[in-house]
Amino acid sequence: MLCEKCGKNPATTHIKTAINGKITELSLCGYCAAEAGYNGFAGSTFSGILASMLGQSLKAGSSVTARRCKCCGSAFADIAEAGKVGCASCYNEFGEELLPYLKRIHGSVHHTGKNPGKNQLIIKEETNTVSELKAKLAALVAAEKYEEAALVRDEIKKLEGKE
Numbered sequence: 001m002l003c004e005k006c007g008k009n010p011a012t013t014h015i016k017t018a019i020n021g022k023i024t025e026l027s028l029c030g031y032c033a034a035e036a037g038y039n040g041f042a043g044s045t046f047s048g049i050l051a052s053m054l055g056q057s058l059k060a061g062s063s064v065t066a067r068r069c070k071c072c073g074s075a076f077a078d079i080a081e082a083g084k085v086g087c088a089s090c091y092n093e094f095g096e097e098l099l100p101y102l103k104r105i106h107g108s109v110h111h112t113g114k115n116p117g118k119n120q121l122i123i124k125e126e127t128n129t130v131s132e133l134k135a136k137l138a139a140l141v142a143a144e145k146y147e148e149a150a151l152v153r154d155e156i157k158k159l160e161g162k163e
Contacts, residue, residue, distance in 0.1 A: 003029035005036075013038055069093045130159050 001011045009029035015038060016025050028036065068075050074086030076094050085091065091098065103109050133156045140149035 001027055003027065003032050005029075005032040067093065130156055133159070 003009050003011045004027050006029060009031065011027035012030050013028045013033035014025065015028070015033075016023065018024075028038065066075060066077075069086055069090045070093065071089035072086035074090055076097055079085055079090065079094065079098075085094075085098070099109055133152055137149055137152045137156065140146075140152060
């Protein structure tokens with residue numbers, strides 16, 4: 001698909017707007033999109049989304065000090081700009097500033113891990129081995145319990161067939 005503005009380059013930016021219920025779509029090349037002001041979307045990647053959220057608090061004039069992480073040297077402004085935390089120590093150093101954003105992104109600030117729910121691991125009891133069943137068969141035949149012995153014999157055949 002070619003750019004709808006210049007008609008020369010392939011369209012790489014697709015803009016969909018809805019104004020008063022009327023939906024319009026516009027496909028532009030990178031150059032025409034930049035001219036129209038549609039370049040540099042902050043939300044194009046996850047780190048961009050995080051950076052835009054953290055950056056909003058910095059632009060809003062929140063009281064962020066120039067503290068730096070003792071381990072990696074990152075400041076909260078660096079984390080907000082990059083959208084990534086420098087190291088594990090940054091969570092301790094900037095915990096109060098990061099908590100509202102982590103809660104908004106993940107829904108909670110406490111790790112719960114995986115919950116298997118219905119598909120929990122079920123531990124089955126060990127079934128009888130062939131040698132145990134043969135001993136049981138011999139005892140049943142000696143006791144002249146032929147019906148039970150026939151059932152044990154069938155179970156031995158099943159196990160031997162699987163092996």
